[in-house]
Amino acid sequence: MTDWIDACGAEDVDAEDVIRFDHGGRTYAIYRSPEDDYFCTDGLCTHEQVHLADGLVMDHLIECPKHNGQFDYRTGEAMRAPVCVNLRTYPAKVEGGRVLIGVAS
Amino acid sequence: MKRDYSLLGEDARRAVQSGLAAAEWYHSDVPRKEMKAFMAREDQPAIRDTIILFGAMATLAALGVALWPSLWSAPFWLAYGVLYGSAMDSRWHECGHGTAFRTAWMNNAVYQIASFCMVRNPVTWRWSHARHHTDTIIVGRDPEIVAMRPPALFRIVLNLFGILDAWNGWARMLLNASGRLDPEEASFIPESEHPKVIRVARIWVAIYAATLAVAVWTGSILPLMLIGLPRLYGAWHHVLTGVLQHAGLADNVVDHRLNSRTVHMNPISRFIYWNMNYHVEHHMFPMVPYHRLPALHDRIKDDLPAPNPSMWHAYREVLPVLRRQLAHEDYFLRRELPATARPYREDFHAAAAGNAA
Numbered sequence: 410m411t412d413w414i415d416a417c418g419a420e421d422v423d424a425e426d427v428i429r430f431d432h433g434g435r436t437y438a439i440y441r442s443p444e445d446d447y448f449c450t451d452g453l454c455t456h457e458q459v460h461l462a463d464g465l466v467m468d469h470l471i472e473c474p475k476h477n478g479q480f481d482y483r484t485g486e487a488m489r490a491p492v493c494v495n496l497r498t499y500p501a502k503v504e505g506g507r508v509l510i511g512v513a514s
Numbered sequence: 515m516k517r518d519y520s521l522l523g524e525d526a527r528r529a530v531q532s533g534l535a536a537a538e539w540y541h542s543d544v545p546r547k548e549m550k551a552f553m554a555r556e557d558q559p560a561i562r563d564t565i566i567l568f569g570a571m572a573t574l575a576a577l578g579v580a581l582w583p584s585l586w587s588a589p590f591w592l593a594y595g596v597l598y599g600s601a602m603d604s605r606w607h608e609c610g611h612g613t614a615f616r617t618a619w620m621n622n623a624v625y626q627i628a629s630f631c632m633v634r635n636p637v638t639w640r641w642s643h644a645r646h647h648t649d650t651i652i653v654g655r656d657p658e659i660v661a662m663r664p665p666a667l668f669r670i671v672l673n674l675f676g677i678l679d680a681w682n683g684w685a686r687m688l689l690n691a692s693g694r695l696d697p698e699e700a701s702f703i704p705e706s707e708h709p710k711v712i713r714v715a716r717i718w719v720a721i722y723a724a725t726l727a728v729a730v731w732t733g734s735i736l737p738l739m740l741i742g743l744p745r746l747y748g749a750w751h752h753v754l755t756g757v758l759q760h761a762g763l764a765d766n767v768v769d770h771r772l773n774s775r776t777v778h779m780n781p782i783s784r785f786i787y788w789n790m791n792y793h794v795e796h797h798m799f800p801m802v803p804y805h806r807l808p809a810l811h812d813r814i815k816d817d818l819p820a821p822n823p824s825m826w827h828a829y830r831e832v833l834p835v836l837r838r839q840l841a842h843e844d845y846f847l848r849r850e851l852p853a854t855a856r857p858y859r860e861d862f863h864a865a866a867a868g869n870a871a
Contacts, residue, residue: 426550456644457536457648458536464801465550465553465554465555465801467555467616472612472801474799474800474801475647475648475800476644476647476648476800477611477612477613477800477801479612489612489618490637490640490641490707491640491641491644493704493706493707
């Protein structure tokens, strides 16, 4: 069962950028791709628990601000050392100008 | 207090226990939109610099070979050596961060070449440098502390000629090529990466073996003047600039303004060093490419201690501190912040000192 959580307004995230969203004791990262698609992953890097929302989005990659490890934020796949463990992803959709993320209840 | 720089020692254990390891560090306040512009990647500056660098190396090496064995070849070798044994240090560094180029394969290609020149296994050192950024100058955690306390001055002098670092690199290469890792490096490299460490070491051994074979076959050290020896006779510049990064400043703190140094340098040194003289800025924001560090410096300088105006000025500041640390290793230089700066974060420094007492 998936709960859809209202995370932010669609315009709160710039194109090719990321913002942080905290909910239920967890932190998430919400991305807007260059094609205006929205994605959601865990908010902390799997390497050393740094907030990815402070990092750099390039095309479909998020680069961690601490050690420059990279993930594909669409799939969570670890793309560049020092990250080796994939990032957990969550479904995201836009309804009525709001970004909703799907979290298992 | 006596410091234990081993990654498996008492200070390492204490840093983890106190929360000093992997702590939250101070950052100057830069709005997200501005920081995004500073972090943005492009290929053009690094392509230009790489063409200049490799072009200069090829030209200097060709002149050195053409004039060999005359003494007239010496200036060309000295210049080639600095590009091989020092400029490659900064290329290793920037491309290791992945910030020099926007295009990943360009970063990786220059990183592999620079790692070979500097005799630093590209897999091992990626992890070592990640630790240096997580735990900058945290005793027992940072594997890249150059000027320890008391300062190992003789070691630094030897490294001006690459003597310890290069020999250790070659010894480590042979160890890795035999299929083994040193226990300390195994402490920060995930097991899944160990085969890559070994594979690179074996490729390097093959390159050095081929170079040595040509030298023996031709009865000349000329092949070694091109590959291998420049790591020794050209190392001085990267040591000269690198020592200034952190020497004489605080250890066991979580504020890069206390443990890192920004020094204004001449344009040639900045080309060789790829702007790593902006070292506080680099540590605070490691995602900013080398070519934007001067602009970042201008943006946050009101929150930083004043930079040293020259290398000469910086050494006049550092050397007396190092001399004093020979007898009093807890002594360090604490530079004044401008009135516009937010105060230093000294919480962990005080806590670490308290734990040690």
